[in-house]
Amino acid sequence: MLLIFPPVAKPCEPPAGVALLSSALTEHGFSSSILDANIQGLLYLINSDIVPIDSWSKRALKNREQILADLKSPFLYENMDRYHQRVYDLNKLLTISVDAKRFKVTLSDYSDSKLSSVNSKDLLKSAKKYKENPFYNFFEDNLRQQILNSDSKFIGISLCYLNQALVSFALAGWIKDNFTDKKIIMGGGLISSWMSRPDFNDPFKDLIDFIIKGEGEQPLLELLGKKNVEKRHYVPDYDFVKEDLYLSPGKVLPFRSSIGCYWSKCSFCPEKAETRPYSSQRASKVLQDLKLIDQKYSPDYVHFIDNAVTPSFLKALSKYRFRFKWYGFVRFEKEFMNQKFCHDLKKSGCDMLKLGLESGDQNVLDQMNKGTDLTRVSIILKNLHHAGILTFVYLLFGTSFEDKKAAIKTLDYIKGHEDYIDYLNLAVFNLPKFSEDAASLDTREFYHGDLSLYLNFTHPLGWDRKKVKQFLDKTFKKQVCVGSGIRKNPAFFSSNHAVFFKTQGNKS
């Protein structure tokens, strides 16, 4: 089977989903190959015959090769301003490599002014008019031969993010027209979310031969005739990863130590609304799998892509010294109250932890069912900072439980802890359409499209999106980000590159 990961996703590491599928197929005796059309497609556009439109693009074009080389060099990650110049230059080339009047293609986004990614009719139009897609020439010049080289009748398309949707369908349309003997299978995170909608009635059946919800390993094996396989956890197969292809200063490999979220209680979280059952293996077994990855591929970094790495696995990690560095999402668990534990994690290779704080108001946290205690958070942030682990803190504004007073409490909390926070991510709340909260609020459509996953709502406390955005721009960002120790969030790549900017000694 040929497994394709389509554009656009951040081109800094290989895709994990197809690597897990390939591993499952190989283990059960089926051959498979992986085609990361995301990195290949983006590089195809960046390296195409770009016509500069101004002095900025002229300069960027002249330095194209050097920019790509710099983004793969650790030296660039010593200077945030220089880094940003390089990233913006590269992004400029990408945006002007396509018809910019219609398409917006960046290093992390894709949009089409004529078609919506959350409208099934538009997705089918994207499939029908695949020749209009900015990646069409890439399909012809690059993918055609790779598909011809594959003797499998199945082609799997892994659609994980909204920014991949229109290209995925254009790709499916092109395959359908050009390779009539092939059967198209589509799965991945976004497809699973769409299929979780109670009103989903497969609008793609004439185009996609098999559509898969949830983890794809079992259904794919069934399709190939291997029934009743219970196994859910595999060691990803990164044999397809070519050295030095991705835009990161070293080899970064994503690794999933568990499926779903072990907490699964936060009321605002789509993970809860979509009820992906949590599953993990014994920590010692996961550690063994990770050692295999280390031996086989010698990564420089491992990116844990779990919703939250479990405390038991963190304990196992803390006792081992890896040759690679690692980072990932964790919850504010009691284990981090122990300074020695944080130092042990650092020694095991932990360079950065991403933490969903969401709010600095305890009352809001309690109503969200976040299970986080702010007094504990204060100690944890300090402990991680003193251990030399970068902290990337995520905040969420505008939930139905928050009002302006609560948002100001968050601002004060962050100001009180800015010495211990390295990066901040500020998000405005989107209400998951089928969440418990949505049932009790006065809601309306957010994006026009039958596949939209979020709703707009009348805020019960009058703290609507417009006010929230104004507060973030005019108050929060001015008071926190300017002149504080908190660093600029790397453009387009965010936490995927933040980890490479080393700790700069204790700020406190």
Ligand code: SF4
């Ligand atoms: S911990 Fe994170 S992934 Fe888990 S339910 Fe809460 S927000 Fe969702």
